[in-house]
Amino acid sequence: MLISCKKATEFIEKKDIFGLTKKEQFQLDLHVFLCAKCRKYQRLSEELDHTLRHFFMNKSDEELTLSEEKKEKIKDALKK
Amino acid sequence: MDTVDNVSEWVNDYSDELFAWALKRTQNVHLSEDLVQDTFVAAYQSVERYKGESSPKTWLHSILKHKMMDHFRKEKVKEKYENQSAFFQKNESWDKHNNPTLWSTMDVTLLDNPGFNEAFASCLEKLPQKWKTAVVGKYLTDKKADDICKELSITTSNYWQIVHRAKLNLRNCIELNWFQD
Ligand SMILES: [Zn+2]
Numbered sequence: 470m471l472i473s474c475k476k477a478t479e480f481i482e483k484k485d486i487f488g489l490t491k492k493e494q495f496q497l498d499l500h501v502f503l504c505a506k507c508r509k510y511q512r513l514s515e516e517l518d519h520t521l522r523h524f525f526m527n528k529s530d531e532e533l534t535l536s537e538e539k540k541e542k543i544k545d546a547l548k549k
Numbered sequence: 550m551d552t553v554d555n556v557s558e559w560v561n562d563y564s565d566e567l568f569a570w571a572l573k574r575t576q577n578v579h580l581s582e583d584l585v586q587d588t589f590v591a592a593y594q595s596v597e598r599y600k601g602e603s604s605p606k607t608w609l610h611s612i613l614k615h616k617m618m619d620h621f622r623k624e625k626v627k628e629k630y631e632n633q634s635a636f637f638q639k640n641e642s643w644d645k646h647n648n649p650t651l652w653s654t655m656d657v658t659l660l661d662n663p664g665f666n667e668a669f670a671s672c673l674e675k676l677p678q679k680w681k682t683a684v685v686g687k688y689l690t691d692k693k694a695d696d697i698c699k700e701l702s703i704t705t706s707n708y709w710q711i712v713h714r715a716k717l718n719l720r721n722c723i724e725l726n727w728f729q730d
Binding site: 473474475476478479481482483485486487506507509510512513514516517518520521522523524525526527528533534535539540542543544546547548 | 553556557560561564565568569572576578582585586589590593636637640641642643648649650651652660666669670673684685687688689694705706708709710712713716717719720
């Protein structure tokens with residue numbers, strides 16, 4: 470019934486993306502209750518989520534276009 | 550007007566948005582340029598099959614999507630990334646050198662620090678391209694997990710495993726490059 474730390478941290482991710490089955494949720498809750506390291510990882514993982522979201526949000530405004538030079542290169546490639 | 554002219558016209562009209570689409574997902578300028586070029590070359594080679602049922606834009610987009618899927622299907626992720634022994638011991642408990650510690654990034658000042666942002670960007674850069682795209686898909690776009698999996702040619706369980714490993718690697722990299730200086 471007890472799962473490993475590796476499995477527990479995988480469940481943390483799975484939960485966020487697809488959700489867990491009742492059994493998996495119980496296994497995760499029990500593990501995190503007993504394991505201080507994974508409890509810490511769970512919070513660290515949230516911090517990482519927060520950082521990643523913030524990081525990409527700042528980047529998403531950048532408007533980038535293909536250079537004219539590259540466009541000409543593509544047109545040249547068509548002629549081959 | 551011949552085919553080269555036709556497709557060249559499409560390059561003028563659509564290459565920017567195709568490039569932006571690829572760049573948004575891959576966060577990789579060079580790869581995005583290559584994918585866009587491959588798309589137009591493929592479009593040129595199979596232009597007889599384009600019957601004008603959809604707009605050229607839609608047609609080009611579907612080619613680009615396939616090119617990207619092909620790319621990720623072929624991408625081999627290096628052993629050192631697949632292997633998680635750096636984080637866990639044989640019995641799958643935490644490696645003692647890798648015990649989780651908190652960053653307190655909820656404190657926004659850390660994220661506003663240009664040095665931290667730079668370290669974070671370079672750590673992201675080091676991830677395998679497929680992982681980076683999975684991470685971008687999750688945090689930048691509001692796409693459904695199933696759609697991200699399709700674009701990356703991966704299964705759903707593959708997807709959360711990739712995000713899991715990407716986060717472990719990122720955490721490790723940031724701690725080495727930022728917190729320990
Ligand atoms: Zn644990």
